[in-house]
Amino acid sequence: MKSFITSSDIMIRNAWYVAGFSEEFQTEKLQQQIITERPIVLWRTHEGRVVAFDDRCCHKRMPISAGRFIESGVLECAYHGLCFNSQGKCVRIPSQPDTPIPSRARLTAFPVVEQDGLVWIWPGDPSKVGDTAPPPTPELADPGWDRTTEKQVVPANAMFMIENLLDVSHLYPLHDGNIGNIGYSSVPMRMEVGQINGMDYVKTIREAENLRQSPDFIEMLGYEQIDGYNSQAMVGPGTILAERSVWPAGRRGDASVHRLFRSMHMFTPINRQSNTYRWAFVMPKGQKSGTDPNKLGIQVMREKVPPIVAQDIWAVVRQQQMCEVPDDDFEEMYLKSDAGMAKAREIVTRMQRAEADPASP
Ligand code: FES
Ligand SMILES: [Fe+2]
Incomplete structure (x- = not known):
């Protein structure tokens, strides 16, 4: 085995990366970013936190970033209208209003930290964050x-x-x-x-x-x-x-x-x-x-x-x-x-x- 992986083959997901300067995130304005080959949707919630999720809707993979907020804190997928809150949990399924919402109807979240004017994301396995934190700036x-x-x-x-x-x-x-x-x-x-x-x-x-x-x-x-x-x-x-x-x-x-x-x-x-x-x-x-x-x-x-x-x-x-x-x-x-x-x-x-x-x- 080579002692080093060739630099052009490096891509690490279990790490902190900058997703933007704080001013790049406006309240409830959706943005899609590709980070480590993963499509990720990010926005600043009406409470002021930045959140990040897998951009694939849990229903049929429609990009969530193509959706819209129908009211503050309620994000509607553009395809069949599943609605999600800022924890990524589905709160409405228009085609089955009288059926309980299944627990797996949710978006997959990525850890986010906003610190010193920067928004950092961990695009990998959240269980591997451990006691790491983004570097201070x-x-x-x-x-x-x-x-x-x-x-x-x-x-x-x-x-x-x-x-x-x-x-x-x-x-x-x-x-x-x-x-x-x-x-x-x-x-x-x-x-x-x-x-x-x-x-x-x-x-x-x-x-x-x-x-x-x-x-x-x-x-x-x-x-x-x-x-x-x-x-x-x-x-x-x-x-x-x-x-x-x-x-x-x-x-x-x-x-x-x-x-x-x-x-x-x-x-x-x-x-x-x-x-x-x-x-x-x-x-x-x-x-x-x-x-x-x-x-x-x-x-x-x-x-x-x-x-x-x-x-x-x-x-x-x-x-x-x-x-x-x-x-x-x-x-x-x-x-x-x-x-x-x-x-x-x-x-x-x-x-x-x-x-x-x-x-x-
Ligand atoms: S793909 Fe999102 S609601 Fe169907
Ligand atoms: Fe240089």
Whole structure:
């Protein structure tokens, strides 16, 4: 057996994924999402909770998301009119009004947690949630941070995006001239592993002294020569939490000149070949651009980040295409800079194998 499942074959259901930013869910507005190949209907109830169910009506598989609310809290299937409440329980069968409603007339629910401005879903077996919880992203709900967010579909396995973010050695050449320069490639990387909210994480950390920053980072954060660090942690198979902190060279630790941004990258597998990617970049409220005192740093991020992300997507889509070449036992090679990525592969391989084995706890 190979030590790692190939990244293009990874798809884990027993995990937390972002189903949306909180503002994507309006009261009683139905939406269908495909998550890990499962059609799922989601809405915010009139009490304010977000709920998620298998989108197949328990009667004849009509998508529930094609239905409508005939009154608050009563959702009618568009085909034969079975009605469901916000627990997914059938409350009316128009064709047999005088017969008790069978207990199996209900929609299959998925666990949902709304936290820190994000709605998370567990598209797998609810009995496997255990004591896990989605990772915290407190900055997204804190008015003390400026933020910019985006959502897009990426035609590649989510795992390639995770690996891309854990591996900062790609800043040169993929992002040469904007956030990359060749000096970054030789900054040593160290790795940390542990658990957050019951989920394994792996974090890669690079610390630099007297490093020349690349142009976009100077504009986002300031300072041409810096001391600084960046870290990026995979928490579960769908999330990267990252930070970049800088000080003018020689002044590391001086809070008066500390500049930073954090970022959250959430990948929700649609299937093995595509994912919905949501990201957020946050900066301490009011932190200025490094080069234009009339501009907020977050405005610079809003302009600069999308073309950088497009470069990453350009690369991972090509990796995905190369994985569609028939398998001839091709083996990738690992460099020192791939240690974090290899750990990530180990974690997701373990999760996927556990999920495939029904006897696993
Ligand atoms: S398929 Fe939904 S009521 Fe028949
Ligand atoms: Fe990148």
